[in-house]
Amino acid sequence: MSAPTSYRRSGLIVFASALLLASCSAGDSAGKQGGRKGASGPPRVGYVVVQPSRVPMTTELAGRVTPFQMSQVRPQVAGIVQQRLFKEGQIVQQGQTLYQIDPSLYRASVAQAEANLQNAQANLEAARTKADRYKPLAQMQAVSQQDYTDAVAQSRQAAAQVAQFRAALQTAQINLRFTRVPAPITGRIGRSLFTEGALVTANQADPLAVIERLDPIFVDIQQSSADLLALRKALARDGIAPVSATVRLKLEDGSDYGATGTVEFTEVIVNESTGTVTLRARFPNTQNILLPGMFVRAQFAQAIDTQAYLVPQAGVSRDPKGNATVYVVGPGNKAVPRTVVADRTIGQNWVVTQGLVPGDKVIVQGTANLRPDIDVKPVPASAPQKIEPPRKGQKPGQGGSQAKAG
Known part of the structure; x- marks a missing residue:
C-alpha cells in the first residue's frame, strides 16, 4: 500500500471522530436545556393539617x-434450735412452723404455773367459806365485826392471787408456744441464718431467716x-x-x-x-x-x-441554638417559617406545645430547599406521583413526570 493512500485513510478517521464528538456535545447541551425547562415553576411540597390532640405527658x-411484703423471722424466747422445718427458697404459708426451739424449760414453767394456780384456788375456796360463815355470826354479834371484815378481805386477796397465777400460767403457755417459730406472712423464704444446735435469744440482732412476698x-x-x-x-x-x-x-x-x-x-x-x-x-x-x-x-x-399538636419529625428543624422551626403554607402559597416549642417526641412525631394554631398546614415533605417566603406548590403529604405527557421536543423517558413531594 502506498503512503498517500495511508494518509488519506488516517484523515477520514480523524474527520469521523470529530463529527461524533460534535454530535455528543450538541446532545448534552440539549439535554441540559431540557432539564432546566423541566425544573421551572415553584417546588412541590407535601403538608399535613394539624389539629389539637390528647397527648400524654x-x-x-x-x-x-x-x-x-417482707418479714424477718425472729425468736421470741431463748433456747437451742432443735429442728429447721422448711426448705430454703421455697414458698411458706403464714402460720407454718419454721423452727423448733427446745421446749423443756418452758414445759416445766407451765407445770409450775398450773400448780401455783391450783394452790391459789384452794386458798380462795377456804377464804370464801370462812367469810360466808362469819356473815350471820357477825349479824348476831357472835363474832366481832372486825373478824368478819378480816375474813372478807382474806377472801378477796385469795381471789386476786388466783387471777395473778392464772395470768402467770397464760404467760408460761405463750412462751411454750413460742418455742415453735411460725412464718409471720406467706411468701418465699431465703436462706436460714441459724442451724440446728444454735443458741437463739429473743433480743438477738440477726433474724433466723427473711420471708418476702414477690407477687x-x-x-x-x-x-x-x-x-x-x-x-x-x-x-x-x-x-x-x-x-x-x-x-x-x-x-x-x-x-x-x-x-x-x-x-x-x-x-x-x-x-x-x-x-x-x-x-x-x-x-x-x-x-x-x-x-x-x-x-x-x-x-x-x-x-x-x-392542646398539643403532633408533627412528623421531618417537618421540624432546629437552629444552632436548638430552637425548633417549622414551615407552614401561608397566604398566596408561600413558605412561612414558624418558631415552635417541641421538647419531646412520641413515636415518629414531635409534640408541639406552642407556635401552632388549629388548621395550620405544616410542610413535612420537600423541606430541603425551603427558604422564607418562597412560592411553593402545596399538596397533601404523600400524594401519589403524577405522570405528565412529554413536552414538545422532549424524548420519551426524559422528564415529563412529577414525583410525590419530598
Missing part, C-alpha cells in the same frame, strides 16, 4: 424493685421535686388534665417487662440527700421476673395535654 424515671411486687420510682412542682403547675393550666398513671418497665438488659402496673401513691417527703420524691407502683409478678433490689426504668404518663 410521658416521663421515664429510674426505679428499684422492692417486695410487696404482686412494688417498684419505687424516684422523681425530682422540681419536676413534681412543674407537673403541679402544669395541671393548674387549661388544657392539662390528670390521668391515672399506667406504668411500663424496661429491665436492666433493655427488654420490656410485659405486664403493666399502676402508681399506688406519692410520698409527701422529699429526700434531703437526693432531692427526690418516691412514687410507688404495683406490678403483677407471677413469673418472679422482678426481684427485690433490681434496677429498672419506668415509663408512665402523669397528665394529658389536650
